[in-house]
Amino acid sequence: MSGINLSDSTVIAALSAALTTAGVDGIEIEQRHQKLRIVVERTGAASVLDDAAKASETNIAKAQLAGVFTHSRTVSSSLPCNVTAGEILGFIGIGPVLLPVKASKAGVLTRVLAENGTLVGYGAPLFEIERHS
Structure with a gap:
């Protein structure tokens, strides 16, 4: 089974919407060479960190x-x-x-x-x- 494409904006938007709807604070997903972190702010807005260089820092x-x-x-x-x-x-x-x-x-x-x-x-x-x- 292949992993999801964490750089696909459609995937990111769907995950962000699902987290916001579920009332979850955030999620972090790591695959071989990709890392995605979505943090849902208390205002309901979601911020996305998908830059591997920033994540490694x-x-x-x-x-x-x-x-x-x-x-x-x-x-x-x-x-x-x-x-x-x-x-x-x-x-x-x-x-x-x-x-x-x-x-x-x-x-x-x-x-x-x-x-x-x-x-x-x-x-x-x-x-x-x-x-x-």
Whole structure:
């Protein structure tokens, strides 16, 4: 089975409309040499990132396990901000245990992708970090 053409504007429009109708915040699809990210804004508008070069410059910090997500107050109040590799950006709580969520690479933290105090699953996107330009 061959994959869908992620550069086809008809496919992108159909996916955007389906996400907006379903009330989904966004989707990211990766195939061999293509990557597509569609983010639905709270206004209902969808923005599309399909440029592979831009996508490779963005690092998504993901949840290492399921639990209750809490971001660092300093991170959320001063976006965008520079972060260093290994810097603690937030925590995943499982009962009384808090496990840190760290930046895997240095860069500019541009977005917090999960709400404070929400339950997140394994691999859930939490932070978007762009490479320094």
